[in-house]
Amino acid sequence: MSRYSEEHFRLRPSVSFVPLPQKGTYQFFLSDIRQSFNLAFADSTYIEILSKLDGSMPFRGMEEAYGLSGQQLAGLERLFDVLVERCAVEDWRTVAPRASDPFRRVKTFIASYIPYHAVEAVWERLSESHMVVIGAGGVGSWVVSMLAQMGIKNFTLLDDDVVKPHNLNRSLFTKGDMGTLKVQALERMLSERRKDYYAVRPVTEKLESSERLLSLLKDGLPPPRTVLINCADFPSVAHTSAIVNEAAFALNLPYIIAGGYNMHLSLVGPTIIPGETPCFHCISHGMDQLKLAEIEGAERIVKEHRNLGNLAPLAAISASFVANECLKLLLALPNLKPTMIGKRGEFNFFTKKLVLEEYKMWDECPYCARRRKHGHNYRFTC
Structure with a gap:
């Protein structure tokens, strides 16, 4: 038979x-x-x-x-x-x-890459994944919403700020959220969208040290399907990404530097898998080398208290790249690799062009070199 x-x-x-x-x-x-x-x-x-x-x-x-x-x-x-x-x-x-499943379109999308008989099992593991979103502002709020709309249930949200009037032009917050902690406003938004479906852990803290982040992650962390997403830009993206890099390597977790917006650009950050792809320090080193070549013989002007323009679509474009990368990470398919591995991009509002810079692993990276030396590799399974 x-x-x-x-x-x-x-x-x-x-x-x-x-x-x-x-x-x-x-x-x-x-x-x-x-x-x-x-x-x-x-x-x-x-x-x-x-x-x-x-x-x-x-x-x-x-x-x-x-x-x-x-x-x-x-x-x-x-x-x-x-x-x-x-x-x-x-x-x-x-x-x-x-036909009666609220996430039927997502499952149908997945079925384009996975045979029909495996879709439900993959979907269950995907939906039970854990997203740690650091920074719940202009990009972070969009990221949380998009991942939730995909059906992912579990979120840890880290941010100590409250919703202010100037946040409303580029985030998903509403006038009714003003004065509310951003993480609590997002928790309420998800609950109103689909009651009793999402599990949200709001952490009302600023990202200040890898030790504290490690402590938060180890508390109830459900490996291996956890992804860290850095949307925090205070005091700088470089500062917060270095902290996330430290914790990600310690726990062998993938992470995404979400990017953001800068005047007419949507910044698209890299996707990083410890020991397998260029990490934050590898990419920072590569960027430093590019900057040295670009500014040679030029005078650098420093302006304090810059007030840069922004639009909600710029934040949403960056966030959409993050959500797509998360899905590719979680599916872990050989024919659907994350797009932004070893890459950093800029989507130009005027030209509608996406320009990608590619980076390689830095031979002297204190994180990747040590990982290669000891043979530690990350395997993300769904």
Whole structure:
């Protein structure tokens, strides 16, 4: 008996089965991810089966319905092995319960990269992941909202500031949040969005030391699906990122420097996996080398109390990169690597262009060199 005997296969709704000029060759076009693959069929019976594949017939019924020989049936099973692995088909009965699922669109998105039978297990692990968001302001509030909308349940939010009038132009806070601690306002926002779904731990502190961050992380930390996200820029992004780097290496956790906004630029930060990718210090060293070349022979002007312009879309663009990177980290798929590993970017408001700077691991990095020497590698599993 075939392992697919009870499966009611159909082409996924986003997949087109299209004949190509070469006889017997067909394209499977996965429109949701704009990818395709071609298969050539020597037996036209398989083409007929796929053309009528709508989930109404179980696999075991195809032998009689199409008069398949034992050899043809074995070939059909091998064909479905390929189509399942490439996310072109799904069992209708397996996916039918998603019709009433509030996160059905997220699961459908995931199903473009993971075979239908694995989606629910991956989704459960994804939703139970733990996001530690440091800084709950212009970028941080958007990051929390986007990750929550993906279905991630568990958040630790670290910020000691309250919502002020000038925060409202670029964050998700409202007039009713003014005077409320930002972390508490975000906790309330998530609760109102989906009651009793999210677990939020608000920490009303400023990020000041790696020791304190380590203490907070070790308290109830559910490894390995924890991601640190640095959205804190006081006293500087470099200062807070150095603290996060220290804690991330100590606990072997991935982290993302969220970036931010600077006048007409959305700054897109790097994604860092300890021991496997350039870390904050590697990238800082690379940036220093670039700056030395750029400012050679130029006079640097220092202006105190700068007041830079900003827009909500600039913050949201940076946050969207963070949310996408988190999803890629958590899925941990070989065909869906995080985009911002070893990269730092700027999205230009005027030109609509994203410019990426690429960095390599620094041979003398005090963190990465030590990790390589002792053979410690990070393995993020979902």
